[in-house]
Amino acid sequence: MIWTSELLSRLWLGKFPDFTCVALHAETILQSTCRLRTYTAPSQHSFSEQHHLPVSPVAARKPIIMAQYLASIFGTEQDKVNCSFYYKIGACRHGDRCSRKHVKPSYSQTILMPNLYQNPAFDPKNRMNASQLQNHFDAFYEDIWCEMCKYGELEELVVCDNNNDHLIGNVYARFKYEESAQKACDDLNSRWYAARPIYCELSPVTDFREACCRLNSGEGCVRGGFCNFIHRKNPSDELDRDLMLSTKKWLKESGANKRSPTRSPSPEPTRKRY
Numbered sequence: 001m002i003w004t005s006e007l008l009s010r011l012w013l014g015k016f017p018d019f020t021c022v023a024l025h026a027e028t029i030l031q032s033t034c035r036l037r038t039y040t041a042p043s044q045h046s047f048s049e050q051h052h053l054p055v056s057p058v059a060a061r062k063p064i065i066m067a068q069y070l071a072s073i074f075g076t077e078q079d080k081v082n083c084s085f086y087y088k089i090g091a092c093r094h095g096d097r098c099s100r101k102h103v104k105p106s107y108s109q110t111i112l113m114p115n116l117y118q119n120p121a122f123d124p125k126n127r128m129n130a131s132q133l134q135n136h137f138d139a140f141y142e143d144i145w146c147e148m149c150k151y152g153e154l155e156e157l158v159v160c161d162n163n164n165d166h167l168i169g170n171v172y173a174r175f176k177y178e179e180s181a182q183k184a185c186d187d188l189n190s191r192w193y194a195a196r197p198i199y200c201e202l203s204p205v206t207d208f209r210e211a212c213c214r215l216n217s218g219e220g221c222v223r224g225g226f227c228n229f230i231h232r233k234n235p236s237d238e239l240d241r242d243l244m245l246s247t248k249k250w251l252k253e254s255g256a257n258k259r260s261p262t263r264s265p266s267p268e269p270t271r272k273r274y
Contacts, residue, residue: 085228089211090203091166093228105204109155110174111185112203116144116193117159117169119233134236141235145243148173151187152180153251158208161233163225170230172203208232 083100086092090112092102117140120126121133128136141159148154153176160170175181181202188200205211213229215221225231234240 087204089167089228089230090172090205091170093164093166095166103204105202107178107182108202108204108206109176109178109181110172110203110205111181111188111200112205113171113173113188113198113200115169116171116198117233118194118196119161119169122163122168137233138235138239142239142243144171144173145247148175148184149247149250151175151184152177154247156208158212158230159233161225161231162227164228167228167230172205172208174206174208 081101083092083094083098083102086098086100086102090110091114092098117137120128120136137159141157144159145154145157148157154173155176156172156174158172158174160167162168162170173181173184175184185200185202188198191198208230211230212232213221213227221227221231235243
């Protein structure tokens with residue numbers, strides 16, 4: 001339009017004496033203007049494809065670097081989306097009110113049975129001494145261990161000695177295979193223990209060294225039973241040794257360590273309940 005206006009002004013000023021030349025020149029300018037208006041530059045993608053231009057290595061690695069960074073901080077304190085306590089311990093003191101996500105695993109080697117162990121030491125009417133409390137726990141520990149062996153090869157059993165709401169009486173059972181944990185979780189949700197229903201779920205915990213309080217086994221944790229990390233309650237050394245030896249012997253005789261699809265009977269408990 002700029003060039004067309006310039007042409008008309010020249011026409012009125014008499015700078016084009018021949019009207020035919022003016023018409024031809026005007027037609028040429030209008031055609032050029034239309035070509036400029038209808039011209040579209042090729043996209044960068046098609047231009048790169050036509051000329052086979054290489055993609056920048058830095059631009060290509062940016063998504064990979066970002067994915068690696070997000071994977072490295074997943075479940076840590078730097079992760080602002082997922083709860084680090086739930087990822088490490090399988091329980092969070094905020095519960096459903098937590099501002100971060102509690103990502104429940106769809107498969108895991110570990111199951112969690114919340115509030116399963118009723119510790120008599122936390123009962124205000126308790127009159128047991130230390131020896132009686134240990135015998136009470138040993139009977140519970142052996143009973144749960146032998147029952148878990150019915151679902152598959154059991155590698156670790158952890159009972160919480162904490163007194164806070166989200167960890168009190170929690171029992172973790174880590175199996176060798178994920179199929180065993182899933183089978184135990186499905187079956188235990190329809191069972192009862194000590195006249196109380198069992199609630200079972202898959203837990204994201206795989207390394208209890210990160211979940212357990214490191215000060216509890218040393219000088220002692222200043223938070224005591226209200227610590228947000230697991231205070232592990234251990235059975236007596238004699239019971240722990242007997243369970244390990246009997247489980248190894250049972251696995252060797254039954255062939256369960258070969259990951260057989262058939263299930264063999266678990267070892268029967270030898271210790272009477274207190």
